[in-house]
Amino acid sequence: MTRDPEERLRQHLTQITAPNQAIKAIATQRELDLAKPRGSLGRLEDLAIQLASVQNTMTPRHQNKLIVVCAGDHGVVEEGVSPYPSEVTLQQIANFQQGGGAITTLGRTVGAKVILLDVGIKGDLQPHPARIDAKIAKGTRNMAKGPAMTREEAARSVLAGLELVLAQPEIDLVTAGEMGIGNTTPSSAIACVMAGMSPEEATGPGSGLSPERVAHKAQVIRKALEINRPDPNDPLDVLSKVGGLEIGAMAGVYLGGAIRRAGVVIDGFIGAAAALLADRLSPGMASFLVAGHRSKEKAHQAILGHLGLRPLLDLDMWLGEGSGAAVAMFVIQCACTHYNEMRTLAEAGVHDTI
16 A cells, blocks of 8 residues: 555545445334334434444444544644643543543443544653554644644544554444544634634634633634635645644544444534544545534534434533543444344234234
């Protein structure tokens, strides 16, 4: 395989094929035949059918769950767009390594393998078995003053997530979480470019900004868009100019999941921004995606609508890290088990009409 990152990415993307429509039709009929009123399990039925077609099997699987927490810092933090300093990224990853973060506790609860992926933390950590070091740069540059990264760095960030997923032995469900102080700012910028939103529509409080600082954050995003002029038809251009290294890696995790024919669960606002990039890199990618939940970040629902996705859960969550997607994996597990283990009307000796 070529060493050129962008060409290598293109070669990987040729491996993505659409979900199996023949299996979808058979799975739909099985749902109709199960011993229950038709449609009575609602979204669980839709999930089982989607997962069967994505996984190319009549017995959709949930056992092998993978959560990749992608980490990187952002130069735009120097513009005062976050209430926390960049050093918190490294501190939280150190916490995750010890199993003390929200995503590590929730990951354990749902039986998922959690991998930490450093693609751009400013500081350095001692090697740890829970973390993969794939550092591309020590954070992005300040997108309010110029491109956040080079095009090559952007391609490498996507490859980092994608190739990590390809290296895993078995995957049924996969999600990407994140840790990167300031990353709602590039996510909002991506939403502006790729979902046609204004900075004011796309910008929320992130980790707790006051209304005055939210307005300032929107102005920083507007300035970054004016300076960099990212091309909405070129996702790598968008990622390089106003994105983040961990956001690129998250998009790569989603794309790797599609190559592996796994169910791909997206988390909150930052995950949805990464999904916009993934869907533009591989049109039709949205058919692999399950929106795990609705974030309190105001632009999240608009991005999901742009992708044609409806969230499974609405729990007033906005932490990120992959936490909402982890909780949603419980629901997907229920979708698989009802579909695989219920009897049909004929098997149960139940008459469906009078």
